[in-house]
Structure formats: C-alpha cells, structure tokens
Amino acid sequence: MKYGKWLSIGMVAVIATVTAACGKAAETPNAGGTDNQSSAPDTVKVWTYPVHGKYEDDIKLLVADFNKTYPNIKVEYEVMSWAEGPKKFDVALNAGNPPDLYFGGMNGQYVSTGLALPIDSYLTDDIKKDFLPGTLDTMKFGGKQYGMPLYQSLWGWGANKRILEEAGVDYKKIQENGWTWDEFLEAAKKLNKKLPDGNTQYALVTDGTSLDFLDMITRNAGLVDAVDEKGNFIWNDSKIADAVTFINKLVKDGILPKETVALQPAKRSEMFYAGQAAIISKAIPYYDVMIANRNKDIDSGKVQGEKIEYIQLPVPHSASVKGYGVTTGGGEGYIAFTQKGANNEQHKKNVFLVMEALSGAQAGNSANELALPFVRTSQAKAFEGKGLAKEINFTVSKKMRESLAPQVALSIDVDKAAKLKQYREQVEKPVFQALLAGEKTPEAAVEELKSKGQQMLR
Structure with missing residues (x-):
C-alpha cells in the first residue's frame, strides 16, 4: 500500500x-x-x-x-x-x-x-x-x-502509550526484543476492559476488509506466503493451523471487536483515536507524524479528542519463530x-x-x-x-x-504469481472473513485453505 x-x-x-x-x-x-x-x-x-x-x-x-x-x-x-x-x-x-x-x-x-x-x-x-x-x-x-x-x-502494530502504561505493559521491552503470541495474549487480558462511558476498550483493532492482518499473522507463524520463493505451496503443515487458531482466539476471547469482519480501515483508526483500542494493526511508522499533527490540531481547537502519544510495535510471532518477528512490507x-x-x-x-x-x-x-x-x-x-x-x-x-519478509511474488514466475493472486482473492479472503464472522471453525478454515491451495498452486 x-x-x-x-x-x-x-x-x-x-x-x-x-x-x-x-x-x-x-x-x-x-x-x-x-x-x-x-x-x-x-x-x-x-x-x-x-x-x-x-x-x-x-x-x-x-x-x-x-x-x-x-x-x-x-x-x-x-x-x-x-x-x-x-x-x-x-x-x-x-x-x-x-x-x-x-x-x-x-x-x-x-x-x-x-x-x-x-x-x-x-x-x-x-x-x-x-x-x-x-x-x-x-x-x-x-x-x-x-x-x-x-x-x-513497513507494516507493524501501533499503540496508545497511555493505555499501555495504565495496564502495566512493558512496551520498551517489546520494542527491544519483540514478543510472542502468548506474551501478547497475556497483555491483552490487561488491555481489554469496559470504559466508564459503557464502551469496550479492546486490546487490538484491525480491519476485516483486506488480507493485511492475515498476511502479518501467517508470516509470523513462519510462512513467507502461501507459496515459497520457488513457487511451492506451503500452507499444508501445522503452521497455517497455528495462525488460524490464533486469529480465532482473538475473535472468540473478544480481544478483537466482534464486528471486525465489517470494519473498514477508517473505522479502525477512529476507534484507536477514540481510545477504544489499545493497539491498532497495520500501523505504519508514518502514524508517528500523523498523530503528532493530529495532536497539534487538538491543541489549536481544530479537532476534538484526546491527544495520543504513539508507540510503534513489531507484530508478535509464534513460539516457533525466533528473534524479533517478521515484518511485512x-x-x-x-x-x-x-x-x-x-x-x-x-x-x-x-x-x-x-x-x-x-x-x-x-x-x-x-x-x-x-x-x-x-x-x-x-x-x-x-x-x-x-x-x-x-x-x-x-x-x-x-x-x-532488518526482519522484512521477502516478497515472494517477485521471485516466482509471472504465471504462478497470477495464480497466487487468484488464490488470495478467491480463497484466502472469503475464508479469513468467514473465520472472523464465526461462520467457519478453525478446522474448516484450515482444510479449505489447504485443499484449494493444493488444487490452484501445485
């Protein structure tokens, strides 16, 4: 993007x-x-x-x-x-x-x-x-x-410093060392809560209209893409099940808003600005400048709302992925x-x-x-x-x-790249959205991703 x-x-x-x-x-x-x-x-x-x-x-x-x-x-x-x-x-x-x-x-x-x-x-x-x-x-x-x-x-996650500090989340440690899915889930327990105005403060917010979130999670499960750099289909082992199970847990436990599947990027940002989400997914480093400008507008009276101090975070990764985690971009x-x-x-x-x-x-x-x-x-x-x-x-x-994932579409041939694009639109996207909506179990989602991937990308 x-x-x-x-x-x-x-x-x-x-x-x-x-x-x-x-x-x-x-x-x-x-x-x-x-x-x-x-x-x-x-x-x-x-x-x-x-x-x-x-x-x-x-x-x-x-x-x-x-x-x-x-x-x-x-x-x-x-x-x-x-x-x-x-x-x-x-x-x-x-x-x-x-x-x-x-x-x-x-x-x-x-x-x-x-x-x-x-x-x-x-x-x-x-x-x-x-x-x-x-x-x-x-x-x-x-x-x-x-x-x-x-x-x-660079696509990462971004956070509201005030909310992290109130919950006792050590963001400096996360920035320095990265974090695992389990560490994020522990932090999410502290970040999810009811606000005085009756709204829910969610640990995380993302949009459900694109594949960006799915890309970030699957790459941090150890999968560079649905195919590897030689064009071989690789969403056929336990790693894709790990990624899908993690996403399902975020929905089931209320870490993501129940309406995530229908959230547009603008609504996701609105929730973050309103303090209804501690962390926003697909947060680009430019948020640092955007939010600083928004804070100036709040000071001048052009915009109403709480000023935010922005914290850039890496995407958490599965325990099987060592190091800082993988960046999409x-x-x-x-x-x-x-x-x-x-x-x-x-x-x-x-x-x-x-x-x-x-x-x-x-x-x-x-x-x-x-x-x-x-x-x-x-x-x-x-x-x-x-x-x-x-x-x-x-x-x-x-x-x-330094941990940027390679762009598989630039190393495979044009025909395979076209098939990968077709798989993403015709299989990945509807399966991901059905998972977010609770219309597919993790097991059913994984089975469809595997079976159709083997047909289309073999």
Missing part, C-alpha cells in the same frame, strides 16, 4: 511540466538529446503520486536541480491521484505507451508486457553500494533490476519502461539519469516525511538530525526493516 494514501486519496491530479534550460548541455557522457548534445531536448515522462503531503514541492526541486546538470533533458511529470492514477497507468501500459518512469511497487505483470526496462547495465557500483543491503532487491523481478526504491514500506519507488516499438538507447540512458535524480540523496525526504528508515546511505547523511519520527519509534522501524 502507498503511504501517501493516508493523506492523499482522492487528490485531484496535478500536471506540471518542467522545461529544460536553454543552452549547451553539461559535458556528461551519454546524457542529453536523443542523438547528440546539440539536438532538441529529449523528453522523459514521469507519472507519480503525492507520496507524502509535500511531495509536489520535492519533485519540483529535484527536477530543477537535475536540469542544472542536464539542461538538454526535459522532465515532464504528472502527479496523479491515488484513486485514478492506477487506472490511467493500466490503460497506457495495455496500449503500449506507458510513461518512462512510474511510481509504485514492482510487479511481475509489468515485465510480462515486455515494456519494463531493465536498468542493470546503467547501475554503477557506487550507486549499488549507496543502497542499504536488501533495499534494491525490492525493485527486482526474475533477478533483473527494473527500478529504485524511495523507501521500504516492500519497496516503492520509480520503475522504468519503454514504449512499444521504441529502441533509442540514448533515451533509455536519459531515463535512468532521471530515475537516479528522483531517487538520490535529496529524495530521501520522502522516507523522512513518512518516518521510515532511509534506503540509501547518502539519504541518511543528508537528513541526519532532521528526522520527523520520535527516536524510540525510529529505532523500532530500523529493527523491523
């Missing part, structure tokens, strides 16, 4: 064209016009999104700085809305005319079109070394590099494309130059604004001492990134 969605869903598309400066291009090898430095400017088209609240300011400055070095490359960019942008991109891709650079997560279906552009030949050793270990891999498919990330998304950044029938090598090099400019040191402001660990050493250096996240939470985010 894109972090900018938390503030930017529905934003009207903004189109901005940055015209290259006049004059002779900088004397840089293999950069400039389509044929030589004296030719007309080469246009590189970029489609992006409001990655964070101030991203339009970021990209404007990044492009202006780029053109100081490469005045003969014209960068034409469009900041699209999260609601409409994906549809527009799919239409363009299917028509064989995608933009040169598109912001998003890596997807094997892009490669299957034959239009995704491998950038391995343009990546220098210095650029590779600048990226922190594992970060570039989030934009690979089939062993080839197609993009460079601006940040790595992935890389999001710029992916390179060519157009049907196009084969201009100079233009491809120029596309890469723009990608590097939009992903370099100063582009680290996106990770900074989103309270995420930086993906490049140069970014961390450029924004040292300027972090927006509280140190206590930023430290946890770095630990979470």
Whole structure:
C-alpha cells in the first residue's frame, strides 16, 4: 500500500511540466538529446503520486536541480491521484505507451508486457553500494533490476502509550526484543476492559476488509506466503493451523471487536483515536507524524479528542519463530519502461539519469516525511538530525526493516504469481472473513485453505 494514501486519496491530479534550460548541455557522457548534445531536448515522462503531503514541492526541486546538470533533458511529470492514477497507468501500459518512469511497487505483470526496462547495465557500483543491503532487491523481478526504491514500506502494530502504561505493559521491552503470541495474549487480558462511558476498550483493532492482518499473522507463524520463493505451496503443515487458531482466539476471547469482519480501515483508526483500542494493526511508522499533527490540531481547537502519544510495535510471532518477528512490507519507488516499438538507447540512458535524480540523496525526504528508515546511505547523511519520527519509534522501524519478509511474488514466475493472486482473492479472503464472522471453525478454515491451495498452486 502507498503511504501517501493516508493523506492523499482522492487528490485531484496535478500536471506540471518542467522545461529544460536553454543552452549547451553539461559535458556528461551519454546524457542529453536523443542523438547528440546539440539536438532538441529529449523528453522523459514521469507519472507519480503525492507520496507524502509535500511531495509536489520535492519533485519540483529535484527536477530543477537535475536540469542544472542536464539542461538538454526535459522532465515532464504528472502527479496523479491515488484513486485514478492506477487506472490511467493500466490503460497506457495495455496500449503500449506507458510513461518512462512510474511510481509504485514492482510487479511481475509489468515485465510480462515486455515494456519494463531493465536498468542493470546503467547501475554503477557506487550507486549499488549507496543502497542499504536488501533495499534494491525490492525493485527486482526474475533477478533483473527494473527500478529504485524511495523507501521500504513497513507494516507493524501501533499503540496508545497511555493505555499501555495504565495496564502495566512493558512496551520498551517489546520494542527491544519483540514478543510472542502468548506474551501478547497475556497483555491483552490487561488491555481489554469496559470504559466508564459503557464502551469496550479492546486490546487490538484491525480491519476485516483486506488480507493485511492475515498476511502479518501467517508470516509470523513462519510462512513467507502461501507459496515459497520457488513457487511451492506451503500452507499444508501445522503452521497455517497455528495462525488460524490464533486469529480465532482473538475473535472468540473478544480481544478483537466482534464486528471486525465489517470494519473498514477508517473505522479502525477512529476507534484507536477514540481510545477504544489499545493497539491498532497495520500501523505504519508514518502514524508517528500523523498523530503528532493530529495532536497539534487538538491543541489549536481544530479537532476534538484526546491527544495520543504513539508507540510503534513489531507484530508478535509464534513460539516457533525466533528473534524479533517478521515484518511485512516492500519497496516503492520509480520503475522504468519503454514504449512499444521504441529502441533509442540514448533515451533509455536519459531515463535512468532521471530515475537516479528522483531517487538520490535529496529524495530521501520522502522516507523522512513518512518516518521510515532511509534506503540509501547518502539519504541518511543528508537528513541526519532532521528526522520527523520520535527516536524510540525510529529505532523500532530500523529493527523491523532488518526482519522484512521477502516478497515472494517477485521471485516466482509471472504465471504462478497470477495464480497466487487468484488464490488470495478467491480463497484466502472469503475464508479469513468467514473465520472472523464465526461462520467457519478453525478446522474448516484450515482444510479449505489447504485443499484449494493444493488444487490452484501445485
């Protein structure tokens, strides 16, 4: 999921064209016009999104700085809305005319079109070394590099510090060492209670409309996905039963609200803000900034409610999973494309130059604004001492990134990835929702997940 969605869903598309400066291009090898430095400017088209609240300011400055070095490359960019942008991109891709650079997560279906552009030949050793270990891999498919990330998304749990302290839950120990399912269940006994106004304070709240919660729990049962990185179906042993049984216990014991199956993400957040839930699932590090801004609005009278001090937590794990636990997430950044029938090598090099400019040191402001660990050493250096996240939470985010689960869909072939997507929508989602609603027993849920998985993913 894109972090900018938390503030930017529905934003009207903004189109901005940055015209290259006049004059002779900088004397840089293999950069400039389509044929030589004296030719007309080469246009590189970029489609992006409001990655964070101030991203339009970021990209404007990044492009202006780029053109100081490469005045003969014209960068034409469009900041699209999260609601409409994906549809527009799919239409363009299917028509064989995608933009040169598109912001998003890596997807094997892009490669299957034959239009995704491998950038391995343009990546220098210095650029590779600048990226922190594992970060570039989030934009690979089939062993080839197609993009460079601006940040790595991280899904965890988040908590209301006041409620944890009142219940005597040692959140600092959890942040330092992680915690097991049993340890969470013990804490939940203290966190679940009736409030003076008659409402229930739940230990945990999540939405039941997506598979995000199921992903986090199954990965912390020791299952990277329904298939492993070789495409083998793996939801056929006791680990999937452990995960399903744990989720069922959360529902049966009232640790999750009984209406979880119908909860939308917005309602989940509303309950957390209202103090009706101690912990919220799929809490991204950006909550640190969002809640700090909400607290300012409460101080100014724009918003009514209790100010919250946010605590980032890792997802608890089964006893069979050692260490800190497993983090769900992935890389999001710029992916390179060519157009049907196009084969201009100079233009491809120029596309890469723009990608590097939009992903370099100063582009680290996106990770900074989103309270995420930086993906490049140069970014961390450029924004040292300027972090927006509280140190206590930023430290946890770095630990979470170190335990990030591999993205299976990027290592298996396109056909198997398509079948996995079908299995998730046609089997996982309805089974998960039936479990939450109490319409399926854990045993029946496990049996359906196994039997249909063996049919669809063998």
